[in-house]
Amino acid sequence: MKLKQRLFTPGPTPLPEEVRLAQARQIIHHRGEEFARVFQEVRQGLKYVFQTGEEVLLLTASGTGAMEAVVANLFSSGDRVLVVRGGKFGERWGEIAAVFGLEVISLDIEWESAVNPDLIRKKLAKDSKIRAVFTQLVETSTGVVYDIEAVAKIVKETEAVLIVDAISGLGAQPLPTDRWGVDVVVGGSQKALMLPPGLAFVSLSPKAWRLGENSALPRYYWDFKKAKKAQEKNQTPYTPAVSLICALRESLKLLKEEGWENVLARHAKLAQATRKAVLALGLKVFSKVPSNVATAIEVPSGIDPKKLRKIMRDEYGVDVAGGQAQLAGKIIRIAHLGWMDASDMIVVLSSLEMSLSKLGYPVKLGKGLAAAEEILGE
Amino acid sequence: MKLKQRLFTPGPTPLPEEVRLAQARQIIHHRGEEFARVFQEVRQGLKYVFQTGEEVLLLTASGTGAMEAVVANLFSSGDRVLVVRGGKFGERWGEIAAVFGLEVISLDIEWESAVNPDLIRKKLAKDSKIRAVFTQLVETSTGVVYDIEAVAKIVKETEAVLIVDAISGLGAQPLPTDRWGVDVVVGGSQKALMLPPGLAFVSLSPKAWRLGENSALPRYYWDFKKAKKAQEKNQTPYTPAVSLICALRESLKLLKEEGWENVLARHAKLAQATRKAVLALGLKVFSKVPSNVATAIEVPSGIDPKKLRKIMRDEYGVDVAGGQAQLAGKIIRIAHLGWMDASDMIVVLSSLEMSLSKLGYPVKLGKGLAAAEEILGE
Numbered sequence: 001m002k003l004k005q006r007l008f009t010p011g012p013t014p015l016p017e018e019v020r021l022a023q024a025r026q027i028i029h030h031r032g033e034e035f036a037r038v039f040q041e042v043r044q045g046l047k048y049v050f051q052t053g054e055e056v057l058l059l060t061a062s063g064t065g066a067m068e069a070v071v072a073n074l075f076s077s078g079d080r081v082l083v084v085r086g087g088k089f090g091e092r093w094g095e096i097a098a099v100f101g102l103e104v105i106s107l108d109i110e111w112e113s114a115v116n117p118d119l120i121r122k123k124l125a126k127d128s129k130i131r132a133v134f135t136q137l138v139e140t141s142t143g144v145v146y147d148i149e150a151v152a153k154i155v156k157e158t159e160a161v162l163i164v165d166a167i168s169g170l171g172a173q174p175l176p177t178d179r180w181g182v183d184v185v186v187g188g189s190q191k192a193l194m195l196p197p198g199l200a201f202v203s204l205s206p207k208a209w210r211l212g213e214n215s216a217l218p219r220y221y222w223d224f225k226k227a228k229k230a231q232e233k234n235q236t237p238y239t240p241a242v243s244l245i246c247a248l249r250e251s252l253k254l255l256k257e258e259g260w261e262n263v264l265a266r267h268a269k270l271a272q273a274t275r276k277a278v279l280a281l282g283l284k285v286f287s288k289v290p291s292n293v294a295t296a297i298e299v300p301s302g303i304d305p306k307k308l309r310k311i312m313r314d315e316y317g318v319d320v321a322g323g324q325a326q327l328a329g330k331i332i333r334i335a336h337l338g339w340m341d342a343s344d345m346i347v348v349l350s351s352l353e354m355s356l357s358k359l360g361y362p363v364k365l366g367k368g369l370a371a372a373e374e375i376l377g378e
Numbered sequence: 379m380k381l382k383q384r385l386f387t388p389g390p391t392p393l394p395e396e397v398r399l400a401q402a403r404q405i406i407h408h409r410g411e412e413f414a415r416v417f418q419e420v421r422q423g424l425k426y427v428f429q430t431g432e433e434v435l436l437l438t439a440s441g442t443g444a445m446e447a448v449v450a451n452l453f454s455s456g457d458r459v460l461v462v463r464g465g466k467f468g469e470r471w472g473e474i475a476a477v478f479g480l481e482v483i484s485l486d487i488e489w490e491s492a493v494n495p496d497l498i499r500k501k502l503a504k505d506s507k508i509r510a511v512f513t514q515l516v517e518t519s520t521g522v523v524y525d526i527e528a529v530a531k532i533v534k535e536t537e538a539v540l541i542v543d544a545i546s547g548l549g550a551q552p553l554p555t556d557r558w559g560v561d562v563v564v565g566g567s568q569k570a571l572m573l574p575p576g577l578a579f580v581s582l583s584p585k586a587w588r589l590g591e592n593s594a595l596p597r598y599y600w601d602f603k604k605a606k607k608a609q610e611k612n613q614t615p616y617t618p619a620v621s622l623i624c625a626l627r628e629s630l631k632l633l634k635e636e637g638w639e640n641v642l643a644r645h646a647k648l649a650q651a652t653r654k655a656v657l658a659l660g661l662k663v664f665s666k667v668p669s670n671v672a673t674a675i676e677v678p679s680g681i682d683p684k685k686l687r688k689i690m691r692d693e694y695g696v697d698v699a700g701g702q703a704q705l706a707g708k709i710i711r712i713a714h715l716g717w718m719d720a721s722d723m724i725v726v727l728s729s730l731e732m733s734l735s736k737l738g739y740p741v742k743l744g745k746g747l748a749a750a751e752e753i754l755g756e
Contacts, residue, residue, distance in 0.1 A: 027568075062618065064617075101596065197408070241574060242390060
């Protein structure tokens, strides 16, 4: 039998049948009444998952496109910004800001660690010219989750805005946008929202909209004002990815049926079970503050992570992620993100046990699974 | 019975079953071997339809995003460019160029007319500082096709590059990129390529790549160099719209099976039949040089085009486009674009006849159809 394929990467994530079939529908026109009805539902659903009363802008682009759009809409060349860099995606914020001529102050942290909110407080207190703090909710490359609630409390007291890349974190970690007072949240389709990649989302607080009033950077396709104006008429300024938007309606329906609190709790439980299993196998979790997006595991010395992933993939059809940038060859990342349940985690953990054993690592078969079941069976 | 819906708009266009079902596949990872194989096939297919030996860059975005990307990659603030403005999309080139600080010289033409290549020759001869000519292959808003072969001959003799928005025209009108020497061609997925919207394509000549060497405009997501480097390894720099790319492989397969010359001939024939039918009904084709993308029809005085389109849609399930900008309320546009055949045109023309008749316009039922059949039956 051809091996069944199972994806445990932190995006793209597996698609529920409802989402897959919605894409297979015949196309509808983006200026017609049916699309307007779909889009109205989608707009409401996005507000629900972003936990905001503000309009959530939808862009036909990858998450990185939305990150660029945020920079292009809110700033001017020469603006000073603080960028938390604790992994590949923190670095990306810095790269985009630099490309657009912003003056970037980097707050570099060890890649296994979360940012200490006090460091942000000190930077902002010392320098009133900092217009924004850029950070992640979850730094996907390290599996670390940041304390955005604490960071938001600090930034709220200043003139600066807080900009959070929640591309991987949205749905896996709590992020009540309005309640915490997060000014800008960026999301992507191919994560907990259980969609293919191709759509990105941005919510903006009134404070963020005000900052944008003075922005002098060039933008056209990315123009947030045009997007907001069009969305209020259940349209988009340019032809959007219609089939993905129809699929988004289905995934938002599924998430509403489950209930957002339950979605978050499910991610937390699957992540906890994964960590317990990893520890039970004598392995080490790389992240000091591990997220519910993906568990980053330090590969024990003597084991080649590339070989480990290859065995998991070739023998068991299980696809996990490796390390990126400086973490290449050091970690593997098991995602528990999106359309995932207890049995999915049993599968990936089992393939991890069997593959480690094949590579000669002294693993007691079933020990990780037993630890996971303690949590999953609750 | 619920009315069958049929789309005759110049994008999005109907999807063949192969394309629809490809989107319904379970998602695959964009860094895996299977995706690399798919993407390699797609890269070859794009070269085939663009008729170029150069790499065709694939962007996860609408066509407008690719237009912005071209400006951001090739120019610097203050660069002087010539923009042909014969409709809404010519105006769009001008707007994007202006947003990015380019000095725009507009070549405004009547919206029913094609650009006279001699006017471009004169402008370029008079001003050696013009770095580029921006134009359309087909100006979708007016249905007019431009003589890009003649324009390319002129621009080739200068230092300027020729940039053609072929978003609607690609596949409907001949555009042998390398043979004619068109420096930049922009395409979109939701037209003759028979895909949903969400992907855009850009081919660049060596002359265009050289121009880009001196560009100082900010770009990150749009960066062509990064895209080219990644594509040569069958990857993309950022997570692309995987499900649309899998669907693109299927549509490119269909187009290859049909043969590109046959695709072009089919569009020409369907367009010719539509024009003949329109004339036989005593109506007027708006465009002086009508394209094979869509037939723009002047709505006779006394007939409200909104009402006409509403009857066609509500009574016969047939969706045609109205006029945009200054043409709103003046024309309707019947697209013969993408996955369309003779019987499709019979359907739309029949609904036009019946709807005109209902509105009291003196139409001899069947007369347009008879004229169309003369061509379609050949």
